Amino acid sequence: MFENLEKMLIDYKWKLNKHNKTTVMRKGQFSLNVGKTAHWAKPGKPILPSVLMRENKHEIYNECKRLFPEHPFDCVMINKNFKCPPHKDKNNIGDSIIIGLGDYNGGDLVVEGKGHCLLYSPFVFNGSQQEHWVEDWTGDRYTIVLCKSKFKSMRGSAPPKTDENETDVAPQIGPRP
Numbered sequence: 001m002f003e004n005l006e007k008m009l010i011d012y013k014w015k016l017n018k019h020n021k022t023t024v025m026r027k028g029q030f031s032l033n034v035g036k037t038a039h040w041a042k043p044g045k046p047i048l049p050s051v052l053m054r055e056n057k058h059e060i061y062n063e064c065k066r067l068f069p070e071h072p073f074d075c076v077m078i079n080k081n082f083k084c085p086p087h088k089d090k091n092n093i094g095d096s097i098i099i100g101l102g103d104y105n106g107g108d109l110v111v112e113g114k115g116h117c118l119l120y121s122p123f124v125f126n127g128s129q130q131e132h133w134v135e136d137w138t139g140d141r142y143t144i145v146l147c148k149s150k151f152k153s154m155r156g157s158a159p160p161k162t163d164e165n166e167t168d169v170a171p172q173i174g175p176r177p
Contacts (some may be wrong), residue, residue: 001067001120001154002067002099002120002174003099004063005060005063005064005067005144006016006101007058007065007143008060008103008155009078009080009101009102009142009144010102011062012060012080013079014030014032014080015030015032016128016155025136027102028080028081029080029081029082029083030078030079030080030081030082031053031077031079031082032054032077032078032079033050033053033066033075033076033077033078034050034052034053034056034060034076034078034167035049035050035053035073035074035075035076035077035098035146036048036049036050036053036074036075036149037049037050037053037075037089045065049061053076053143053169060063060076060078060144060175061076064076064144064146068097068122068146070147071095071097071124071146072094073096073097073146073147073148074093074147074148074149075143075146075147075148075149076144076146077143077144077145077146077147078142078143078177079141079142079143080140080141080142081140081141081148082141082143083134083136084133084169085130085133086132087131087132087133088127088128088129088131088149089127089133090128090150091149091150092127092128092147092148092149092150093128093147093148093149094126094128094147094148095124095125095126096123096124096125096126096127096145096146096147097121097122097123097145097146098118098125098143098144098145098146098158099118099120099121099122099123099143099144099146100117100118100119100120100121100141100142100143101119101120101142101143101144102119102139102140102142103139103140104119104137104138104139104140105137105138105139106135106136106137106138107119107134107136107137107167107177108134108155109123109132109133109134109135110132110133110134110135111131111132112131112132113127115135120132120141127145127147137175167175
């Protein structure tokens with residue numbers, strides 16, 4: 001079910017996120033937004049497809065919309081071997097979906113002290129309200145996080161549609177084949 005998405009991540013041309021000043025990256029660790037974003041330096045501007053989304057021709061974003069059509073999201077964070085310390089996602093609103101892909105052992109997502117195996121298993125949680133972090137792992141671990149950005153609510157402007165059938169509806173727990 002997730003083979004196409006996994007291949008997209010393995011084949012992706014990973015590069016350092018030079019705009020993320022708050023995360024200390026270790027060698028081989030990446031966290032990038034291939035979804036929509038707000039331009040930080042220009043208050044009042046609408047949420048638009050990120051540079052990385054445009055470079056990727058919306059392929060990863062559209063595949064996530066195909067797999068999870070009923071989960072509302074505008075942000076698609078793709079991660080490769082990214083380990084985060086305990087935190088809450090201050091710029092997210094509502095539920096997020098995360099899924100793990102790749103060839104790895106360990107790497108559970110710990111939410112409020114309870115571990116969850118993500119490997120080929122979508123997990124829904126509210127990262128803005130629930131503290132979470134990632135346990136150690138071995139191998140190559142990819143994750144995708146689908147979430148709603150707080151900026152849409154703050155700015156009052158809807159993000160542009162990438163597909164004429166795209167709608168914001170109640171979230172579904174799990175993918176659609």
